[in-house]
Amino acid sequence: MNPLNKIIFLSAFLASGFLLILLSCALFNNWKPLWVIGIFLVAPLPNIIAQSVENHRDDFLTFSNDHGNAPSALKEFCQHATGFLIVSGIALPLTFYHSHLIELGATLMSIIGGLIVYSAIIVFIWFFSVEEEENDDFNF
């Protein structure tokens, strides 16, 4: 599959996620679930930042390679923050539903839409980083 098809399919996937969240807001004329987009857009950021910091760390004269397989505290904190943000994106509509601020349909649509947006971003990163390094299997 060439990269152009990948990009087209992924953008359609991403757009359907955005569509679901926007529908969940617009159908009920209640724009509170729009925060889900923000949370799920922020959710991949900690791992991206940690990855780029790890890659650009200067290993030339500092002997920082000696800790081998032990990941740094920053990477660990970013993984922790990723788990926190994903559950936040799911828990925010549930909280709104529990407090009768949004309807059940809006809850389900915004959760599914948010998960679609997040998985589209993750699959995008995974598609285009798998050619550079193939050992990094568990970085979502």
Add this chain to the structure above:
Amino acid sequence: MEQRNSLFRFSGLNLPKSQKLRSIGVYLSGILFAVGFWSMVDAAIYSKTVNASIVHVTFVDWIPFICSTLGMIIVNSIEKSHLLNDNNNNSSFLGGGSNSTTWQARVILFFGFSLLAGGLAGSFMVFIIKFLLKHYTFPTLGMGVSNIICNGCIMLSCITLWLSQNIEDEYSYSLAL
């Protein structure tokens, strides 16, 4: 050397050592922390919107959460190699210097665990004094229950993070030798 390498006495009970399991543990601890946090936020929003009773979530209900979170931050930012190295270095030439670091690490870790346990105990106390002793029925009682869930989840998250970091410690140790 062979005995200090394993965590438990039985050799079958060793924690599994792998990088992937460690990542899963860290993600799981983040997930548990978010569950705790959102159950507390849910109680607060619930008390402002559909709550029909006169009881509301105030700052008092947030104090156990703050204690637990502070305790979790303290416990997990300790460098764990400081906790174990006094047996090696007591008789070596480093002797006194590393001993004080170990002592400080233990005192700070003790404060962290006290804050965690105090948070959990505080949530039970808020639940009993504010809700249970006044004989409220369930929709109101749910705000106290979610407080307990919040602090329990934060404690579980802390335990998960601690265990997964210990997995990595043994792993890198066995690689280094």
